[in-house]
Amino acid sequence: MTEFGQYLASQLLAGIQTTVILFVGCALVGNLLAIPVALARLSAKAWLRYPAVAFILAFRGTPLLVQLYLCYFGVGQLLAGVPSIRYSPLWPMLRGAYCYAFLTLSLNTAAYCGEIWRGAIQSIPDGQREAGQSLGLSKTRIMISVLLPQAFRLALPAIGGQNILLLKGTALASTITVFELMGAANLVRAQTFRVYEPLFAAALGYFLLAVLVTTGFGFFERRLARRY
Amino acid sequence: MDSIVSWLTLLGFGDKGWGDELLRGALLSVEISISAYIVGLALGLAGALAKLSKRRTAVFVAVAYTTIIRSIPDILIIFLVYYTATDAVRSVVTFTGLASEFQINGFVAATLSLGIVQGGYSTEVLRGAIAAIPRGQAEAAHALGLTRRQTFFLVTLPQMIPLALPGLGNLWLVVLKESSLVSLIGFTELVLAGKMAAGATRAYFPFYCAIALVFLVMSSLSAMLFHALETSTVKTGRRR
DSSP: OOHHHHHHHHHHHHHHHHHHHHHHHHHHHHHHHHHHHHHHHHOSOHHHHHHHHHHHHHHHHSOHHHHHHIIIIIIHHHHHTOHHHHTSTTHHHHHSSHHHHHHHHHHHHHHHHHHHHHHHHHTSOHHHHHHHHHTTOOHHHIIIIIIHHHHHHHHHHHHHHHHHHHHHHGGGGGGGTOOSHHHHHHHHHHHHOOOHHHHHHHHHHHHHHHHHHHHHHHHHHHHHHHHO | OHHHHHHHHHHSSSSSOOHHHHHHHHHHHHHHHHHHHHHHHHHHHHHHHHHHSSOHHHHHHHHHHHHHHHHSOHHHHHHHHHHHHHHHHHHHHHHHTSOSSOOOOHHHHHHHHHHHHHHHHHHHHHHHHHHTSOHHHHHHHHHTTOOHHHIIIIIIHHHHHHHHHHHHHHHHHHHHHHGGGGGGGTOOSHHHHHHHHHHHHTOHHHHHHHHHHHHHHHHHHHHHHHHHHHHHHHHHHHHO
């Protein structure tokens, strides 16, 4: 392998590692947060419903790039102006871009997946809830044992698609100096003035990761279908 | 209080404010979104027809196109299209000797890269809408002696528009938000204009908030518009 090839491979491998960590972490946090977001959105209590509506509207109505900029440059700058945060032991972590990328991508996923969950929960026939009531189950029990498992099966294909979008969204973390796969490709491009090799190699990397995630979700869907 | 007043000065119009620059950026964002949407619809229609055709190569090309677009980050595709397209055009121009120094227009480059991404998504929406029209319609048109082009424009297209409208509305919202990505290839739309203003004044938070708010307003207005379009097409359908 040529010197350039070795350099490219080592950079991209490090980038893939960061991409995978970022994706898995944000997918876990985002997908788990999506359920409380959906439940708050469906709640009869206004103080729960309106914040959820605003949260979903804000994250779905603005570009991910702007959310990343606002979080990293905007909130980051505000935090730097607060002395108790500026000189706290947490500052080395809060100064880096990584935690802002993590936060933005997780909340973005929570908003989009929350809306998917809401649709799935709403499309379950009312009789299911009523049957639960007549069996004497509590409201929480009905939600956990009756409604959510059925909603999950309905929502799974859309959630799979949303997680592919999250994987593609991690590429934007490079714009706030997180060196994931896209960032690594840009770094090699800037240092060696070779345009096509790093970009095509990164494209191949994302393609393989997307195939992996799609296959994983497909496998999961088939297993669920078999069980019921 | 002081900071709020200075924020308002920064966002205002005139010499000290950046409001006019942001407004110009927002207009460019809308323009680039519309042109990319049109390019995307044209590519999507071609892709949908190719996917539904009987020619193997056409199906293969269309499937490869949508698979690639849907599994690779949009920003990577935009970079690739931007560099390859500008390189290709430049080498053609210099090879034919029309000009030695040549720079492709930023608007054209941005439209092309965003439109190619958008085309991948529109293919699926339009394919679904065409496939949902019963085969009997095409057969009836054939029996009436319509040509294939007449069948498409007189029978298929008018019927698929109401079916495709929800998907097309979503696609418009997607392209409106994706237009922010062309700031990364140096096109001065809303995000890059705001970024420059934020960098020059070091007031990052108010400017990024303002950008987000403008996008929120634009996407909310679009959503209302498409909702009205959908209800109006449903109504005319019912009246018949």
